[in-house]
Amino acid sequence: MDTIKIKTTQNVEVEYAIASVGDRILAYLIDVVVGFGWLVICFLVFAFLFQPSAPSTAALIAVVVMAMAPFVFYHLLCEIFMNGQSLGKRAKDIKVIKLNGQSPGIGDYLLRWLFRIIDISFYGVVAIACIAITGKGQRLGDLAAGTSVIKTTAVKRRNPFQVKLEEDYVIVFQEVALLSDKDMALLRKLLAKAMEHRNEVLLNSIAERAKQVMGVQPNMTDRDFLKTIIKDYHHLTAGMEA
Numbered sequence: 001m002d003t004i005k006i007k008t009t010q011n012v013e014v015e016y017a018i019a020s021v022g023d024r025i026l027a028y029l030i031d032v033v034v035g036f037g038w039l040v041i042c043f044l045v046f047a048f049l050f051q052p053s054a055p056s057t058a059a060l061i062a063v064v065v066m067a068m069a070p071f072v073f074y075h076l077l078c079e080i081f082m083n084g085q086s087l088g089k090r091a092k093d094i095k096v097i098k099l100n101g102q103s104p105g106i107g108d109y110l111l112r113w114l115f116r117i118i119d120i121s122f123y124g125v126v127a128i129a130c131i132a133i134t135g136k137g138q139r140l141g142d143l144a145a146g147t148s149v150i151k152t153t154a155v156k157r158r159n160p161f162q163v164k165l166e167e168d169y170v171i172v173f174q175e176v177a178l179l180s181d182k183d184m185a186l187l188r189k190l191l192a193k194a195m196e197h198r199n200e201v202l203l204n205s206i207a208e209r210a211k212q213v214m215g216v217q218p219n220m221t222d223r224d225f226l227k228t229i230i231k232d233y234h235h236l237t238a239g240m241e242a
Helices: 021-049 057-072 074-081 087-091 106-119 121-134 140-145 174-178 181-196 200-214 222-241
Strands: 003-007 013-018 094-098 147-154
Touching: 021 057, 021 074, 021 087, 021 094, 021 121, 057 074, 074 106, 087 094, 094 106, 106 121, 106 140, 121 140, 140 147, 174 200, 174 222, 181 200, 181 222, 200 222
Parallel strands: none
Antiparallel strands: 003 013, 013 147, 094 147
């Protein structure tokens, strides 16, 4: 599952799953069905109103304009008034967002709409190729507007360092008290990054820094040492709060 991290205007980083090509194609097909359904309704209304006699040229033009305008501007109007979603996108739980964390504006939606003609060329090959190449779920319109299409639900990742309090737990390193809450928060963050990217150099650097501050030389691997002091700190601070 490809994901993208967006930093909101409140400086909070949120991770979303990028909408898959399959989801976007299905959303587009739903929108196509909606569009043609609108045209069929307009045709039936037209046939009913002008059944007795042939319509005038002005009336015919008016009906065609009324039928085609919503059809042509469907995606633009939906995304503006439905917060980055069309009916198809809403059905597939995907939406348009700005990569800079701000809310997309009318200009952004307009750029996406203008590039749609190119993106859907050759049965959508241009859009699909662009989405695959960019790696951020962006077709040409998204690149121009600085947007992407994501699943509406943020990704929830399990905290690999979540510690449960153990009633009979014995703290291994009492020196962990020398670390502050800020130190521990940074240690957890860097350790998670080191493990995610399998960066042994970073992991060793974190461990050496912790050993230096605590003044210990444990007889265990850096990975086990860091996990141990995280557990120690959690139990130590929990005991202080109690």
